Amino acid sequence: MEFSKGHGTENDFVILPDPDARLDLAPERVAALCDRRRGLGADGVLRVARGGALVAAGVLPGLPEGTGADDWFMDYRNADGSIAEMCGNGVRVFAHYLTAHRLETRPEFVVGSRAGGKPVQVHAAGPVFGDVTVDMGVVRQLGDSTATLDGRVYSGIGIDVGNPHLACVDPNLTEAGLATLDLTAPGFDPGFFPQGVNIEFLTPILSGSVHMRVHERGVGETRSCGTGTVAAAAAALRYDGSDEGVVQVRIPGGSVDVRIEKGRAWLRGPSVLVASGELGDEWWSSLG
Numbered sequence: 001m002e003f004s005k006g007h008g009t010e011n012d013f014v015i016l017p018d019p020d021a022r023l024d025l026a027p028e029r030v031a032a033l034c035d036r037r038r039g040l041g042a043d044g045v046l047r048v049a050r051g052g053a054l055v056a057a058g059v060l061p062g063l064p065e066g067t068g069a070d071d072w073f074m075d076y077r078n079a080d081g082s083i084a085e086m087c088g089n090g091v092r093v094f095a096h097y098l099t100a101h102r103l104e105t106r107p108e109f110v111v112g113s114r115a116g117g118k119p120v121q122v123h124a125a126g127p128v129f130g131d132v133t134v135d136m137g138v139v140r141q142l143g144d145s146t147a148t149l150d151g152r153v154y155s156g157i158g159i160d161v162g163n164p165h166l167a168c169v170d171p172n173l174t175e176a177g178l179a180t181l182d183l184t185a186p187g188f189d190p191g192f193f194p195q196g197v198n199i200e201f202l203t204p205i206l207s208g209s210v211h212m213r214v215h216e217r218g219v220g221e222t223r224s225c226g227t228g229t230v231a232a233a234a235a236a237l238r239y240d241g242s243d244e245g246v247v248q249v250r251i252p253g254g255s256v257d258v259r260i261e262k263g264r265a266w267l268r269g270p271s272v273l274v275a276s277g278e279l280g281d282e283w284w285s286s287l288g
């Protein structure tokens, strides 16, 4: 069984080409694959399938808005095997993979996700290094909530970017202070976020940039989260009293650029295809 491994600002994924949606991605299989000791290790899995095939296989109840049966669909799974609606870094790596593997030849196309079709613009897609912009769509502010870390309460804004986020801008936080936080298990209000939430901690905007760390639902702390950088940019702009602008978001795994205009966001950043190979069939079967 073929796989590739890639990352977007060190948010890493196992990519499984499966155009006809034949693979059984049971949660325990995904969790084993993403385990950094028993498996290949990754923050998530990107199954590369046609939208229509996923519907026919019963993986999707129907085609999400803005996606076609023949579109390539990013069937995203978190490292714990759970399904998430959207993954911003995943879409960048997915589009790079499609282009580098000649499954797509157009510089602009739509990637299907459970949160709808995401138009992408591929600026570069070498065999290893890529650069992709994703039209992330509408950024919806859900209202104020809080996160807790080590007994300290952080004010944040709930933001829906297809998946749920709680972005906490702390005016007292510096890049150095951010690095000392323990993001193992931040607390949040389950009444506000009944489906769980991805939580971002960040500095206010300084010279067009913010520094951010993230705890992802279904994964734990990761070195980057694309939807999280969009939520962070929206929260940082709001903190500055503005609802539009361009923000460079610096995460432990690198940096990305987020543009917010008229309530929509665009995410641009690098993608790296690190390796490809074959999974042991016997190993994969032993997980089922």
Ligand SMILES: N[C@@H](CCC[C@H](N)C(=O)O)C(=O)O
Pocket: 011, 044, 078, 083, 084, 085, 086, 087, 088, 089, 090, 163, 164, 198, 216, 217, 218, 219, 224, 225, 226, 227, 228
């Ligand atoms: N890393 C992703 C987000 C993946 C999904 C998230 N963990 C969730 O459960 O919503 C990104 O780059 O956006």
